[in-house]
Amino acid sequence: MDVLWEIVVAIILGIVEGLTEFAPVSSTGHMIIVDDLLLKSEELFNPAVANTFKVVIQLGSILAVVILFWDRFMNLLGLKKDINGKKIVGPKLSLVQVIIGLLPAAILGFLFEDYIDSKLFGIETVVYALIAGAILMIIADFTQKRKKPTVETVDQITNKQAFLIGLFQCIALWPGFSRSGSTISGGVLLGLSHRAAADFTFIMAVPIMAGASFLSLLKNWEYITTDALPFFIAGFIAAFIFALISIKFFLQLINRIKLVPFAIYRIVVAVIIIIVFF
Known part of the structure; x- marks a missing residue:
């Protein structure tokens, strides 16, 4: 019975991770409530x-992005000429631009990892991050209402925009702020369409999240034991499947519904945490 319950817990947490990791709603906030x-x-x-389990299931979500953006990643590496069977005409997203976008958060994350882990992972700081992220998302949407986007697809992003979006990604080092929430909002404020900002967000997320996850796994490898393996595998598969569903659904909707509905949802999550924990 205990083993069965462990598997159930793993699947539930994997579902929560898969559904929330790449939506602008904060997977950390949801893990606090559910776990x-x-x-x-x-x-x-x-x-x-x-x-360690939470690191493993995050890799399931990352794998979902790799599969959904497979053609794009192959193109960035110079191994494929087209995207989803279509050749790109004109400018295209380059590996250099992705690296430019990654550098700010990668450097700050490396320098302040211990401080973030010890000082910013409290419930109170996550609540503040949920609300602050919601405000940024609302500002981004209202700003775009007054000025139409100049960048409709991810291939039109400039080096300067890539770097500035990377700076916005640094805010996501604050647990609860949401990587996609900060970078999509930043992209929209810089003149990208919601879909272009979302695509760039997901592409940037893979190397930085994979790198951080693998480093964490190396530090905690001793905890991946034979007894814990079914727990890890169940969570990984659940996160992978539900991340696939979540990302596909999100990308189909984002240009239509924008960010405000997610911002309102974040505030609701923050209120629930406040009622329960304070």
Whole structure:
């Protein structure tokens, strides 16, 4: 019965991770509500195992992005000429632009990793981040209402825009702010369409998240034991499947519904956390 419950917990957490990692709603905030309040995986397992599990399921979400953007990544690496069977006419997103976008958050994350882990992962700071991120998203949407986007597709992004979006990504080092929330908002404020900003966000997320996840796994490799393996595998598969569904749905909707509905949802999540934990 205990093993079965462990698998159920793993699947639930994998679903939460998959649905929220790349939507601008904060996967951290949802993990606090679902795991810390309801499932309490750190009581079910060794806390180090529970934390390692959260890294493993994040890799499931990353794999979903790689598959959905496979042609794009192959094109960036020079291994494929077209995207989804269509040749790009005119400018196209380059690997250099992705690296430019990655550098600010990668450098700051490396320099301040210990501070972030020790000082910013509290429930109170996550609530502030949820609300602050919601405000940024609302500002981005209202700004674009007054000025139409000048960049309709990810291939039209300039080096300057890539760097500035990378600076916005630095805000996501604040747990609860949301990587996609900060970068999509930043992109929209810089003149990108919501879809172009979302595409660039997901492409940038893969190397930086994969790098951080693999480093974390190396530090905690000892906790991936035979006994814990079914727990990890179940969560990884659930995160992968639901990330595929979530990202496809999100990309189809983002240009239509924009960011305000997600901002309102973030505020609701923040209120729930405040009611329950304070």
